[in-house]
Amino acid sequence: MERVCFRLQVKLEYLDEYVERHKTVWPEMLDALRETGWGNYSLYLDRKDGTLIGYLETPSLAAAKAGMEKTAINAKWQAEMGKYFVALDGRRPDEGFLELEEVFHLD
Numbered sequence: 001m002e003r004v005c006f007r008l009q010v011k012l013e014y015l016d017e018y019v020e021r022h023k024t025v026w027p028e029m030l031d032a033l034r035e036t037g038w039g040n041y042s043l044y045l046d047r048k049d050g051t052l053i054g055y056l057e058t059p060s061l062a063a064a065k066a067g068m069e070k071t072a073i074n075a076k077w078q079a080e081m082g083k084y085f086v087a088l089d090g091r092r093p094d095e096g097f098l099e100l101e102e103v104f105h106l107d
Contacts (some may be wrong), residue, residue: 003105004061006097009086010050018084019045030071036067050086054097061099066093 010018022043033041041056058064068074078092088096 001059001062002061004054004058005100005102006054007100008052008054008093008097010052010084011043011086012050014084015045015047015050021081021084024068026073026077032068032071032073036071037064038068050080053100065094072073 037058037060039057042054044053044055045051046053056064074094078094081089081093085093087098
C-alpha cells in the first residue's frame with residue numbers, strides 16, 4: 001500500500017469557498033474516488049497561507065490517477081476546482097499537486 005502526501009496552494013480569496021465545496025462533495029465523485037483506489041483520503045488546510053496538504057493510501061497512485069482520469073465526474077470536478085489554486089500553469093489540480101517525500105513513518 002502506498003501512502004501519498006501532496007501539497008497544493010489555495011488562493012487566499014477562495015479559502016472559505018473551497019472549504020464549503022468540500023462539505024458537499026458530489027456523491028458520484030466520492031464513489032469514483034473509492035472505486036479507483038483513493039483510500040483513507042484527507043485534506044488539511046492552513047488558513048494563514050492557503051497551504052493544502054492531501055494524504056491518501058492506495059495500492060498504486062499511478063493506477064488511482066489513471067482510473068480517475070477515465071471518469072467524466074472527475075473531469076467536471078477538476079474543471080470547477082481549478083480556479084481555487086495558485087500556480088497550476090494550465091494543469092488541473094489532480095495533475096499539478098506536488099508529491100511530498102515520506103521521511104518517517106511510525107507503525
